[in-house]
Amino acid sequence: xxKKFIYAGGSWAKLSYDTPQGDPDTATNLLExxxxxxxxxxxxxxxxNFNEQLAYxxxxxxxxxxxxxxxxxxxxxxxxxxxxxxxxxxRLRQDINLRNMQALAQLDNPxxxxxxxxxxxxxxxxxxxxxxxxxxxxxxxxxxQYNLGADVxxxxxxxxxxRVVNDEMIDCIHDQFxxxxxxxxxxxxxxxxxxxLGNQLYAAHIEDKVKExxxx
Numbered sequence: 001x002x003k004k005f006i007y008a009g010g011s012w013a014k015l016s017y018d019t020p021q022g023d024p025d026t027a028t029n030l031l032e033x034x035x036x037x038x039x040x041x042x043x044x045x046x047x048x049n050f051n052e053q054l055a056y057x058x059x060x061x062x063x064x065x066x067x068x069x070x071x072x073x074x075x076x077x078x079x080x081x082x083x084x085x086x087x088x089x090x091r092l093r094q095d096i097n098l099r100n101m102q103a104l105a106q107l108d109n110p111x112x113x114x115x116x117x118x119x120x121x122x123x124x125x126x127x128x129x130x131x132x133x134x135x136x137x138x139x140x141x142x143x144x145q146y147n148l149g150a151d152v153x154x155x156x157x158x159x160x161x162x163r164v165v166n167d168e169m170i171d172c173i174h175d176q177f178x179x180x181x182x183x184x185x186x187x188x189x190x191x192x193x194x195x196x197l198g199n200q201l202y203a204a205h206i207e208d209k210v211k212e213x214x215x216x
Contacts, residue, residue: 004039005214006060006109007031008053009069012116012132013044017193022046028196030069030114033203034210049075050100062108065214067128069116072149073097079156083164090168098122112213114206117149117192128209132202133179136188139201142179150176151192
């Protein structure tokens with residue numbers, strides 16, 4: 001069947017998680033729930049990051065539209081590379097995010113993005129929805145906030161054995177983990193990923209916008 005678009009992203013794009021490790025045999029994903037599996041080139045990978053996905057996208061026909069489900073911005077780095085004295089982590093993250101969005105905007109492909117593992121900001125391309133996580137928060141009756149992949153930041157702090165204490169990072173991780181814990185109670189997330197239910201509800205929420213962008 002003729003492929004009509006590229007579906008890109010990391011674990012949030014690849015599969016739903018009803019256990020912490022996920023089960024590909026029973027999982028679903030947005031692509032499947034939209035009924036578009038047969039017409040998509042699926043570059044999504046578990047644990048993938050922005051740089052990997054950009055490279056995959058670049059391998060294919062530049063006339064094909066792209067739907068990118070966001071990876072955590074800092075997942076392209078290791079903790080040793082940026083959690084050092086004198087580095088403003090949030091400014092660095094903002095700069096990388098801006099560079100990532102510019103890279104998408106410079107592709108010849110039409111591009112639309114969906115905020116997933118991290119919310120989408122400072123974007124020069126079509127935004128289908130800026131925050132899957134805030135959709136889940138609204139569904140659960142929780143207040144909205146800026147969301148990011150706090151599990152990645154937590155892993156990076158462990159990589160440096162917490163030798164550099166960044167109180168702002170620790171507070172951010174704590175707050176995001178607290179939100180995920182509340183979403184787990186309502187079976188919308190399992191640890192740091194949306195469950196099958198979280199995928200089903202969100203897929204329905206944005207399906208019309210996605211299909212309008214793709215003209216399918």
